[in-house]
Amino acid sequence: MAYTLQEVTIRTNNSEEGTKKIGEIWRDITSGKLPIIFDTAHTFQQGVSPVSKYSNYSSDESGDYDLTIMAVTVDFFQKMETAVSKGLYKKYDETDENGEIGVCTRKAWEKVWLEQKSGNIKRSFAEDYESTVPSEYTKDGKSHCYLYIAIQ
Incomplete structure (x- = not known):
């Protein structure tokens, strides 16, 4: 049985080491090792886009934060455009x-x-x-x- 993940989260920051961790998680996603855009049978998931969410900031961009890679559909982008229009x-x-x-x-x-x-x-x-x-x-x-x- 094949499965996909809806999201995966790491705690990181914008340091050189943190940037390296971000690159590693993206390589795992694009290779299918973490089944976000591919399922565990390596089948591409049509209509799904990977989006990074930055949250749980310890301070600002200089501190630690959670990076979540999420599988989203077109309705996510429609909701974001509405949020932009609302300021x-x-x-x-x-x-x-x-x-x-x-x-x-x-x-x-x-x-x-x-x-x-x-x-x-x-x-x-x-x-x-x-x-x-x-x-x-x-x-x-x-x-x-x-x-x-x-x-x-």
Whole structure:
């Protein structure tokens, strides 16, 4: 019998070691070792997208937090767009022309941190979400990173 996980959580931070742990969990998910987007029989789960949830912050982006990789469907993104329209979240959408997921992700987070530092946003550090889409799954051939940052 094949099964899938709905989510998996680790406690980490933005240190070099923490970033390494994040990379390891993503490798386990994309390889199917952790059955989030593939089931245990290595069958891709149609209609499911992996999304990172950042929560349980000990302080701010410099402290520890929980990283949960969740299996979501299109209704998750519809709910997030509603939260953005209500002013509960701010959405960031960054791309990379060369298809490098890491580049567009870094660009998105750097924009958040710059806006935070300049006082343009005030983060609540409640629950933030990140969805990255590799270039082979996009119509424009670019990698995309979508961030939903909880604001006050």
